[in-house]
Amino acid sequence: MQRIYISSSEKETKKIAKKIMAGFTGSAVLGLVGNLGSGKTQFTKGVGEYFKIKKPINSPTFVLIKLYTIPQPAIIKTLVHIDCYRLRNSHELLELGFLEILNNKNNLVIIEWADKIKNILPPQTTLIKFEYDQLPTRRKMTIQKPHN
Ligand SMILES: Nc1ncnc2c1ncn2[C@@H]1O[C@H](COP(=O)(O)OP(=O)(O)O)[C@@H](O)[C@H]1O
Ligand SMILES: [Mg+2]
Secondary structure, three states, rough: EEEEEEEOOOHHHHHHHHHHOOOOOOOOOEEEOOOOOOOHHHHHHHHHHHHOOOOOOOOOOOEEEEEEEOOOOOOOEEEEEEEEOOOHHHHHHHHOOOOHHHOOEEEEEEOOHHHHHHHOOOOOOOOEEEEEEEEEEEEEEEOOOOOE
């Protein structure tokens, strides 16, 4: 299933993120794909708002992986935010415990630059493509849910 969203502002991107998250019940893996500044981190901030995470969400470009505890009683207890921008290869992420992260059913995993680790992305990954769209504040998001 593929769905397209057009966002006209940073705020709208966060709103769309919340709407998308409402469609998930348990743990999930979201792979965000798109150029620098296309809105992947803004989207993740929207996810943080959806789960009422108080700690500000910033790009984990240098640390690669950041964990955020979800305060409310929910199936998902931790948002794991991964940024593959500086990753040299998939092996590096495996060494950081990627498989253990995926196997933990309490985790919601969001991966920026997911196309860089295509060969180790689980088949149930929901891919979201971010693109610039005509105006400087417009973004197109194409969400591709996996076939079950
Ligand atoms: N519609 C929009 N959605 C998301 N970000 C937008 C939008 N319009 C402008 N922006 C700006 O684009 C930038 C997106 O940055 P960011 O989310 O960090 O991108 P990425 O993580 O993909 O590199 C921010 O500076 C944000 O203010
Ligand atoms: Mg980012």
